[in-house]
Amino acid sequence: MEWQSEAEKKLNRAPFFIRKKIRALVENEALRQGDSLVSLKHLQDCREKFFTGVQTGPTEPTPAYSVETCMGSDSCPNNLIKDYQLVEQLERMLAERNLAAFFRKKVKGPLKFHHRFSIVIAGCPNACSRPQIADLGIIGVSQPRTSEEPCSGCGACVENCPDQAITLGEDGRTPEISTPPCLACGQCSQTCPTGTLIERERGFRLLVGGKLGRHPQLGRELAGIYSATETLTVAGTCLDIFQQHNQHGERFGEVLHRLGPQSPLPMQEKF
Numbered sequence: 001m002e003w004q005s006e007a008e009k010k011l012n013r014a015p016f017f018i019r020k021k022i023r024a025l026v027e028n029e030a031l032r033q034g035d036s037l038v039s040l041k042h043l044q045d046c047r048e049k050f051f052t053g054v055q056t057g058p059t060e061p062t063p064a065y066s067v068e069t070c071m072g073s074d075s076c077p078n079n080l081i082k083d084y085q086l087v088e089q090l091e092r093m094l095a096e097r098n099l100a101a102f103f104r105k106k107v108k109g110p111l112k113f114h115h116r117f118s119i120v121i122a123g124c125p126n127a128c129s130r131p132q133i134a135d136l137g138i139i140g141v142s143q144p145r146t147s148e149e150p151c152s153g154c155g156a157c158v159e160n161c162p163d164q165a166i167t168l169g170e171d172g173r174t175p176e177i178s179t180p181p182c183l184a185c186g187q188c189s190q191t192c193p194t195g196t197l198i199e200r201e202r203g204f205r206l207l208v209g210g211k212l213g214r215h216p217q218l219g220r221e222l223a224g225i226y227s228a229t230e231t232l233t234v235a236g237t238c239l240d241i242f243q244q245h246n247q248h249g250e251r252f253g254e255v256l257h258r259l260g261p262q263s264p265l266p267m268q269e270k271f
């Protein structure tokens with residue numbers, strides 16, 4: 001069945017492990033509506049019908065790279081990313097690297113799915129798209145802070161914090177946020193009725209070197225919160241390291257593991 005290019009592109013950003021299933025669902029939906037060409041509308045209709053926070057993609061055999069997002073980009077109320085230009089910029093950067101030619105030199109035999117360089121973006125720390133197992137994981141965050149506005153002691157922030165990161169002090173009106181366990185989901189600043197808790201900074205947490213396979217490992221977090229521009233710079237650095245130090249098509253996590261403390265990335269824990 002044919003797909004409009006925009007719909008196909010959207011599908012390509014879905015986590016690989018559910019793409020096939022979503023493709024089938026969307027095509028069934030298009031057929032049900034009497035259409036032979038799949039459009040964004042069919043994707044949207046399916047999302048409303050079947051998903052509330054997950055995403056889609058195609059069945060291309062062996063891409064040299066992938067950029068995937070969670071379904072939050074369109075409709076999830078938790079989404080903290082307002083500008084998805086970053087996705088286009090990352091795709092452009094990856095395309096310019098000519099990774100297909102790079103892998104042809106490094107990998108013996110045909111390129112396998114696990115060889116590709118994967119970037120996975122999640123709209124919030126719930127991380128539905130599994131950025132923890134990507135070569136570069138990007139998580140939208142909103143870091144809170146207290147303002148000068150007096151606290152009413154309503155307790156909404158404490159109730160809404162999924163990580164029990166807020167205390168209100170002995171007087172019940174002096175909010176304090178502990179990091180960790182705060183993951184910068186922004187729920188507290190969004191629900192505080194007095195403006196006592198407000199957003200300090202919006203940006204991205206970055207994880208590097210995550211993977212599954214024979215020796216699975218979660219991506220290690222880089223220190224700090226990054227703007228979109230800084231995220232692009234880090235992505236460029238990751239690709240530089242990957243392409244300079246890759247020996248036989250191994251995953252980025254293995255390259256970082258081999259480099260150890262020599263890696264220029266500011267990892268909170270070293271591999």
Ligand code: SF4
Nearest residue numbers: 070072076123124128
């Ligand atoms: S990661 Fe966050 S924004 Fe994305 S779908 Fe999940 S809950 Fe929604």
Ligand code: SF4
Nearest residue numbers: 161182183185186188
């Ligand atoms: S940003 Fe999220 S995790 Fe951090 S204190 Fe607020 S509600 Fe809790």
Ligand code: SF4
Nearest residue numbers: 151152154155157192
């Ligand atoms: S900081 Fe805001 S949400 Fe938390 S108790 Fe005070 S007024 Fe309520």
